[in-house]
Amino acid sequence: MxxxxxxxxxxxxxxxGEFREAVGSDWVFTIDEHIAMYKDYFxxxxxxxxxxxxxxxxAPNSVEEVQQVLRIANDYKIPLWTxxxxxxxxxxxxxxxxxxxxxxxxxxxxRILELNEDHAYALVEPGVSHYDLWLEIRRRGYRLWTDGPSxxxxxxxxxxxxxxxxxxxxxxxxxxxxxMEVVLANGDVVRTxxxxxxxxxxxxxxxxxxxxxxxxMFFQSNFGIVTKMGIWLIPEPPAFRSAEVxxxxxxxxxxxxxxxxxxxxxxxxxxxxxxxxNFGGYVEGGQxxxxxxxxxxxxxxxxxxxxxxxxxxxxxxxxxxxxxxxxQDAYASAxxxxxxxxDKYSAPYNPDTMLTESKLAAGIPSFQESPLWNxxxxxVSMVMNFSGETYWDFMQTYDxxxxxxxxxxxxxxxxxxxxxxxxxxxGVPLSPSDPEMNQGRIAMVEQLIQASAEKGWSEYRTPLxxxxxxxxxxxxxxxxxxxxxxxxxxxxxxxxxLSPGKNGIWPQxxxxxxx
Amino acid sequence: MKKIIHTALTxxxxxxxxxxxxxxxxxxxxxxxxxxxxxxxxEGPQKGGxxxxxxxxxxxxxxxxxxxxxxxxxxxxxxxxxxxxxxxPVRITEVNEEELDALIAFLTRNNPD
Numbered sequence: 128m129x130x131x132x133x134x135x136x137x138x139x140x141x142x143x144g145e146f147r148e149a150v151g152s153d154w155v156f157t158i159d160e161h162i163a164m165y166k167d168y169f170x171x172x173x174x175x176x177x178x179x180x181x182x183x184x185x186a187p188n189s190v191e192e193v194q195q196v197l198r199i200a201n202d203y204k205i206p207l208w209t210x211x212x213x214x215x216x217x218x219x220x221x222x223x224x225x226x227x228x229x230x231x232x233x234x235x236x237x238r239i240l241e242l243n244e245d246h247a248y249a250l251v252e253p254g255v256s257h258y259d260l261w262l263e264i265r266r267r268g269y270r271l272w273t274d275g276p277s278x279x280x281x282x283x284x285x286x287x288x289x290x291x292x293x294x295x296x297x298x299x300x301x302x303x304x305x306x307m308e309v310v311l312a313n314g315d316v317v318r319t320x321x322x323x324x325x326x327x328x329x330x331x332x333x334x335x336x337x338x339x340x341x342x343x344m345f346f347q348s349n350f351g352i353v354t355k356m357g358i359w360l361i362p363e364p365p366a367f368r369s370a371e372v373x374x375x376x377x378x379x380x381x382x383x384x385x386x387x388x389x390x391x392x393x394x395x396x397x398x399x400x401x402x403x404x405n406f407g408g409y410v411e412g413g414q415x416x417x418x419x420x421x422x423x424x425x426x427x428x429x430x431x432x433x434x435x436x437x438x439x440x441x442x443x444x445x446x447x448x449x450x451x452x453x454x455q456d457a458y459a460s461a462x463x464x465x466x467x468x469x470d471k472y473s474a475p476y477n478p479d480t481m482l483t484e485s486k487l488a489a490g491i492p493s494f495q496e497s498p499l500w501n502x503x504x505x506x507v508s509m510v511m512n513f514s515g516e517t518y519w520d521f522m523q524t525y526d527x528x529x530x531x532x533x534x535x536x537x538x539x540x541x542x543x544x545x546x547x548x549x550x551x552x553x554g555v556p557l558s559p560s561d562p563e564m565n566q567g568r569i570a571m572v573e574q575l576i577q578a579s580a581e582k583g584w585s586e587y588r589t590p591l592x593x594x595x596x597x598x599x600x601x602x603x604x605x606x607x608x609x610x611x612x613x614x615x616x617x618x619x620x621x622x623x624x625l626s627p628g629k630n631g632i633w634p635q636x637x638x639x640x641x642x
Numbered sequence: 643m644k645k646i647i648h649t650a651l652t653x654x655x656x657x658x659x660x661x662x663x664x665x666x667x668x669x670x671x672x673x674x675x676x677x678x679x680x681x682x683x684x685e686g687p688q689k690g691g692x693x694x695x696x697x698x699x700x701x702x703x704x705x706x707x708x709x710x711x712x713x714x715x716x717x718x719x720x721x722x723x724x725x726x727x728x729x730x731p732v733r734i735t736e737v738n739e740e741e742l743d744a745l746i747a748f749l750t751r752n753n754p755d
Contacts, residue, residue, distance in 0.1 A: 156734070164723065164731035186735045213733070220730070234735035254735075258681060278690070279681070483688050494682045494690045 129180045131205045131227040142203045149195035154186040167220030175562045184230035194314040200624040211253035211285030219591035224628030244269040247360045248331040253284040258492045270363040279492030295490040298399020298544035306330040308355035312620035331357035349626035364441040369485035370469035375433040381515030398439035399544035439488035507553040509584040532571045598631025671748025683707035715746045
């Protein structure tokens with residue numbers, strides 16, 4: 128059994144007794160069989176003794192129980208690691224960064240506290256998944272759409288705080304957040320934005336509050352435990368067109384992106400658009416015809432070579448049709464050989480008759496990606512200029528590093544969920560049965576992060592094992608941002624109990640140990 | 643069976659998420675199946691688990707989980723609680739022990755004696 132660092136077995140036994148008193152003995156997990164459920168099976172550290180092992184997991188069911196857990200952790204100086212549903216796969220799942228941490232599993236807090244059709248929002252607890260919310264909207268027959276990641280078992284709060292991406296009109300998930308309740312390390316409960324007025328009627332309608340907006344501090348951080356969050360929904364559009372733009376040549380990806388940019392800025396393309404390789408023209412595991420792009424194992428059935436962008440058009444019927452026609456004209460005049468496919472739908476929508484791609488753009492939960500998790504891999508997720516030339520440079524830069532490591536660059540999808548920038552996802556294969564190779568791949572990702580930083584590209588989110596590297600790349604003024612984060616961390620959480628190491632933010636106690 | 647499940651799914655979408663405390667084990671099991679398993683293992687496109695089981699078994703076994711008649715209780719428990727290819731462990735905070743027993747009763751209901 129692993130115990131928290133710095134504690135004796137008898138101290139830990141006493142702490143466990145207190146945790147059991149706080150949340151009920153059924154909700155404190157310590158046996159190996161249970162601890163194994165709190166392991167990230169996609170970790171690059173899998174099957175090595177470097178992968179942190181939790182000492183226990185506790186599952187509070189209320190804000191009061193969360194406060195009790197924090198009090199006990201402070202008393203014993205036990206590092207905690209908070210998860211909402213623990214499904215942040217590819218980025219760490221339920222894993223902590225410090226071995227011996229106690230996992231705080233918030234899945235039992237799974238209440239949809241409010242669902243407001245008139246003002247188009249929900250107030251949810253951390254255990255509520257995208258799928259749960261979608262089901263509840265349908266159950267009530269509300270004419271609201273939501274949005275979220277795929278697979279849809281992810282927590283709304285967890286995924287939003289990781290700044291995840293959806294595929295529809297609310298694809299920039301962090302931008303759909305409106306109002307939080309946060310339990311600080313000392314047990315104090317803060318409501319952000321207008322929620323700080325106990326009688327507020329706009330907690331979920333007005334984001335900015337009075338004075339500094341503090342919501343952003345709790346994204347990808349370890350400054351508090353978010354126990355409630357407002358999330359914006361969107362009125363069901365009368366019409367919706369799910370569209371695809373196909374280009375034939377590898378180099379066509381440049382105008383594919385550049386034509387999209389002003390249309391995305393102007394909200395003609397209003398959804399979280401994506402672009403990706405059509406793998407059909409590429410050879411599995413080998414070099415592609417266009418520019419050295421290799422299709423990953425498990426390549427989809429053959430289709431046309433080149434690239435495709437996926438777009439969505441929403442609103443009144445005539446607006447949908449006009450926007451789609453304008454977009455086709457823009458692409459047709461810029462790219463010879465471009466072709467289009469689209470499917471039109473009108474309210475009331477029947478998910479059973481919608482195509483898979485259309486469902487994603489309509490925020491209808493998908494689980495199609497689940498089996499893809501069968502293969503092991505890790506991500507590099509870079510934010511860069513919304514520019515074809517930049518993306519071309521990115522592919523060349525990455526392919527060179529992949530080749531140094533005996534691989535070819537695998538073209539991951541591009542996400543345009545933020546309208547003014549572009550996020551690219553590069554996959555790096557791992558093998559659960561080959562920890563030695565995985566160590567090489569970890570070094571390769573560190574090389575990619577470094578090379579990216581030099582180009583001005585930065586990670587928007589990263590697996591646990593790369594968090595310190597990613598934070599180091601934010602180096603302006605002798606890492607002023609990191610020092611600022613540490614100042615806040617030490618002030619709010621002097622015992623350093625909350626998720627130490629999250630996004631490269633370490634509490635003073637552990638910084639000193641590392642020094 | 644196809645029709646029953648389809649009806650159940652429709653009802654489920656209209657009925658409260660958390661059904662009454664008087665559920666029989668079978669009803670609880672079906673409710674858990676619909677809430678926690680069906681989205682991957684049910685009928686229709688876009689169901690990751692069904693796609694994967696179809697790849698694994700071809701036509702030799704139904705790919706849709708609730709159509710199987712050969713699932714043994716210990717096998718179900720093991721798949722639910724441990725890491726298997728394509729499916730990470732379902733924790734006790736997601737499906738508790740009582741709910742898992744009910745789910746097993748539902749998934750083994752048509753097994754030959």
